[in-house]
Amino acid sequence: MNKNPTVGVLLSRVRVEEKLLLQELASRGVETKVIDDRTLVLPTEHRPDLGVDVVLERCIQHGTALYALSILDGWCVPTVNTYEVAEVCGNKLLTTMRLVRHKVPAPKTRVAFTPEAALTAVEELGYPVVMKPLIGSWGRLVSKVNDRESAEAIVEHKDVLGNYLHSIYYVQEYVAKPGRDIRGFVVGDETICAIYRYSEHWITNTARGGRAENCPVTPELNDICVRAAKAVGGGIVAIDVLERDGELLVNEVNYTMEFRNSIDTTGVNIPAKMIDFVLDVAKRAKN
Amino acid sequence: MTVGSDAVKGEIVSCPDCGAELEVTEITPVALALAPEAEEDWGE
Numbered sequence: 001m002n003k004n005p006t007v008g009v010l011l012s013r014v015r016v017e018e019k020l021l022l023q024e025l026a027s028r029g030v031e032t033k034v035i036d037d038r039t040l041v042l043p044t045e046h047r048p049d050l051g052v053d054v055v056l057e058r059c060i061q062h063g064t065a066l067y068a069l070s071i072l073d074g075w076c077v078p079t080v081n082t083y084e085v086a087e088v089c090g091n092k093l094l095t096t097m098r099l100v101r102h103k104v105p106a107p108k109t110r111v112a113f114t115p116e117a118a119l120t121a122v123e124e125l126g127y128p129v130v131m132k133p134l135i136g137s138w139g140r141l142v143s144k145v146n147d148r149e150s151a152e153a154i155v156e157h158k159d160v161l162g163n164y165l166h167s168i169y170y171v172q173e174y175v176a177k178p179g180r181d182i183r184g185f186v187v188g189d190e191t192i193c194a195i196y197r198y199s200e201h202w203i204t205n206t207a208r209g210g211r212a213e214n215c216p217v218t219p220e221l222n223d224i225c226v227r228a229a230k231a232v233g234g235g236i237v238a239i240d241v242l243e244r245d246g247e248l249l250v251n252e253v254n255y256t257m258e259f260r261n262s263i264d265t266t267g268v269n270i271p272a273k274m275i276d277f278v279l280d281v282a283k284r285a286k287n
Numbered sequence: 288m289t290v291g292s293d294a295v296k297g298e299i300v301s302c303p304d305c306g307a308e309l310e311v312t313e314i315t316p317v318a319l320a321l322a323p324e325a326e327e328d329w330g331e
Binding site: 011012013014015016019022034036060061062063090135136137138139187254255256257258 | 295296297298299309310322325326327328329330331
């Protein structure tokens with residue numbers, strides 16, 4: 001009889017990260033079911049019978065992840081991460097509010113609901129500012145706004161061309177980075193590793209060409225990353241951290257973290273740590 | 288292009304010539320399809 005729980009991996013496509021996670025599960029002999037979100041049908045009226053003890057969510061689409069988790073969590077199917085974490089991390093405003101409420105340092109942020117108020121928010125913070133869509137990743141549609149003319153143009157484009165969510169204007173102070181930012185990987189109560197992301201461009205995402213180097217996890221970095229993780233609900237999350245004159249600020253929290261560029265860079269077996277956590281969640285749920 | 292023997296259905300592979308992302312849609316025999324472009328809510 002298999003002592004290990006059965007792990008469901010909810011995914012859209014098998015990218016490098018999902019392949020590594022599946023290989024880690026296979027290497028431990030863990031019974032694994034791949035659940036393709038493109039063919040998944042979930043009932044709402046009763047507990048979904050997926051035949052697994054825990055679901056590791058690895059969807060590529062935030063909407064799919066969010067609503068699948070809402071049903072699974074609603075029926076007490078253990079998931080990593082939880083619906084709460086997906087809901088909060090998938091929305092920059094909700095993330096900001098959690099960080100603020102938990103006193104985790106973050107860039108100053110203003111939110112407005114009309115183009116006119118958005119321009120007021122921009123000028124209140126002072127140029128340059130950063131405007132971001134509430135939902136989105138990989139630095140898409142994130143704009144550095146240097147002056148009034150740029151602000152007017154971006155606000156008009158968002159108002160005319162975007163869906164309704166683009167008319168909720170999220171404006172953040174621009175933090176001048178020292179050519180890099182930090183990504184901390186949190187699993188449970190620990191920042192297991194971190195990388196510096198270097199780029200000539202102000203957007204440093206490795207998905208956008210940023211270069212990764214190992215970043216030592218100092219007690220200060222561990223503290224802010226773990227506090228940010230707890231603020232959004234905990235689990236397995238990647239924390240984007242900005243440095244400003246020796247101060248650390250949490251910029252974003254990612255709940256379906258990508259880590260392909262960070263295993264060799266840090267020397268930490270990130271998928272192994274993730275699977276340890278997933279199995280622990282399943283075991284705790286069984287007891 | 289060559290697909291590794293450990294490839295799984297749904298895996299994303301890159302064409303070594305043009306860099307296009309392809310999805311493994313079948314294993315035996317191997318079939319590939321152009322992977323879809325990123326959409327607005329794709330990401331981490």
